[in-house]
Amino acid sequence: MVKSSPVVIIGGGPSGTAAAAMLGKYQIPSVVIDEAPKIGGVIYRGPLRRTSSLPHLDDNLQRAMSALRTRYENNRDFIDLKLLTRVLGPEGKQQLLLSENGELTTQSYNELILATGCHERSVPFPGWQLPGVMLLGGVQLQIKSGLVKPGAKMALVGTGPLLPLVACQLHKAGVNVVGVYEASSFNKLAKEAVALLNKPKLTLSGLSMMGYLKKHQIPFYYGHGIVNAQGAESLERITVAPYDDNWQADHRRAQSIEVDAIGVGYGFVARTQLAMLLGIEHKYTKVSGYIPELDDNFLSNQNNMYVVGDSSGLLGADAAICEGQIAALNIALKRGAVTASVALKEKNKIMRRHGRISRFRFGFDRFSERQNGILNLAQDDTVVCRCEQATKKQLDDAIKQGVKDLTTLKMRTRIGMGDCQGKTCSSYALDLLHQAGHNQNPKTGVIKPRFPLDPIPFTFMEEIN
Numbered sequence: 001m002v003k004s005s006p007v008v009i010i011g012g013g014p015s016g017t018a019a020a021a022m023l024g025k026y027q028i029p030s031v032v033i034d035e036a037p038k039i040g041g042v043i044y045r046g047p048l049r050r051t052s053s054l055p056h057l058d059d060n061l062q063r064a065m066s067a068l069r070t071r072y073e074n075n076r077d078f079i080d081l082k083l084l085t086r087v088l089g090p091e092g093k094q095q096l097l098l099s100e101n102g103e104l105t106t107q108s109y110n111e112l113i114l115a116t117g118c119h120e121r122s123v124p125f126p127g128w129q130l131p132g133v134m135l136l137g138g139v140q141l142q143i144k145s146g147l148v149k150p151g152a153k154m155a156l157v158g159t160g161p162l163l164p165l166v167a168c169q170l171h172k173a174g175v176n177v178v179g180v181y182e183a184s185s186f187n188k189l190a191k192e193a194v195a196l197l198n199k200p201k202l203t204l205s206g207l208s209m210m211g212y213l214k215k216h217q218i219p220f221y222y223g224h225g226i227v228n229a230q231g232a233e234s235l236e237r238i239t240v241a242p243y244d245d246n247w248q249a250d251h252r253r254a255q256s257i258e259v260d261a262i263g264v265g266y267g268f269v270a271r272t273q274l275a276m277l278l279g280i281e282h283k284y285t286k287v288s289g290y291i292p293e294l295d296d297n298f299l300s301n302q303n304n305m306y307v308v309g310d311s312s313g314l315l316g317a318d319a320a321i322c323e324g325q326i327a328a329l330n331i332a333l334k335r336g337a338v339t340a341s342v343a344l345k346e347k348n349k350i351m352r353r354h355g356r357i358s359r360f361r362f363g364f365d366r367f368s369e370r371q372n373g374i375l376n377l378a379q380d381d382t383v384v385c386r387c388e389q390a391t392k393k394q395l396d397d398a399i400k401q402g403v404k405d406l407t408t409l410k411m412r413t414r415i416g417m418g419d420c421q422g423k424t425c426s427s428y429a430l431d432l433l434h435q436a437g438h439n440q441n442p443k444t445g446v447i448k449p450r451f452p453l454d455p456i457p458f459t460f461m462e463e464i465n
């Protein structure tokens, strides 16, 4: 075999692993880089320590986890896997700076596939900083990867299919789930029945989750959500209330519930900081936040740089796999490892699958579309930016005084200047700007990411210089 330069893939989740496997199929080597200790991404990484029994993970999830592992194992001769390695940004021409086992290294590339996934969307409300208030995906990772129970008596609030899934997983793990509060109404879900039929198996699995909750007397409330969280040193109780169609809480009908932990899930945001640092053009979407502008091979405006999976727009793990495969197929075609007719046939087959998943997903996106009522949960003194302690009032005042974009809001209030670089607060701040009518300028919500993506010690800087 002629040794050729490896394709560099950042992210070993479903999309990155699928890309590496497709490249392996055409005998093209790849380097898969992931900051995590295991491949699989957030959904299929599995437990981080040995265990003999996983009663809280359903059969579908266990099957999907082993399918991903098999895909990797079958092609491992072509895959160089670098775990516990974080890409910090571009360093020189066609080269990346990595933090690998505590050391700085570089990785050069000719073709790059970014498969960096997404992170959770935060929605501030009074008390959201109390220990015990967690994001829904984080709750799930504790049971799935950490094998720990996040709380003894819990409620879940938010929107979307992750709510019933996590409720079932928590209950199977032995948590007393006292209620699940879905912000959108059941009528809105019923209107999406046709879209949901694009993936009948997934719809059935959703129905069986609802059946499980009913059987175990776990109440599921449509059109309800969080108002606030309270407790002296950690979470002791929450207030929930019915929401109207604009997700405005009806405070007169609010009720208090005693819990020691909650999971809050109002969706995800594409993880695009690295793509932005690499100069890839982005556009705003309501569901995923800023996403890269791509062609139908998931190729960006930057030469030989592809973006796939949730970092190119939130469509879930099955679509992420299709996208990784298509990017890899395009590279195989360009390298002459596959003929145009074979590549086209394979691409069309994958795209049909992708189309069905997208139509199913768009139905859920319409059901779960964020409404402005939740922007009113935070009070004047509610901290919005945890790193810099900027409050809702500071943001409101700046917007009233004429601030129209996120970069100026950052300069006025310090939001996005802390360690998380706006990961936690910027989506909420952008929603506030949009609510105030500042949505004409496509760059309203861009906070330019800084190199390096993670803080690095001074000793590292000496190594670079």
Ligand SMILES: Cc1cc2nc3c(=O)[nH]c(=O)nc-3n(C[C@H](O)[C@H](O)[C@H](O)COP(=O)(O)OP(=O)(O)OC[C@H]3O[C@@H](n4cnc5c(N)ncnc54)[C@H](O)[C@@H]3O)c2cc1C
Residues within 6 Å of the ligand: 010, 011, 012, 013, 014, 015, 016, 033, 034, 035, 036, 040, 041, 042, 043, 044, 085, 086, 087, 088, 115, 116, 117, 118, 119, 120, 136, 137, 138, 140, 141, 162, 165, 268, 271, 274, 308, 309, 310, 311, 315, 316, 317, 320, 453
């Ligand atoms: C916390 C959480 C829980 C979720 N739970 C579910 C669920 O139960 N069911 C469901 O259908 N969907 C779930 N999702 C969404 C689901 O994870 C995705 O749809 C799916 O995993 C997308 O696959 P991906 O390959 O695009 O990204 P991911 O699976 O997210 O993989 C991206 C990978 O890139 C790595 N990475 C990112 N940036 C860097 C960098 N700079 N350097 C090195 N490595 C990097 C990450 O460590 C990660 O492993 C969840 C998402 C999150 C964030």
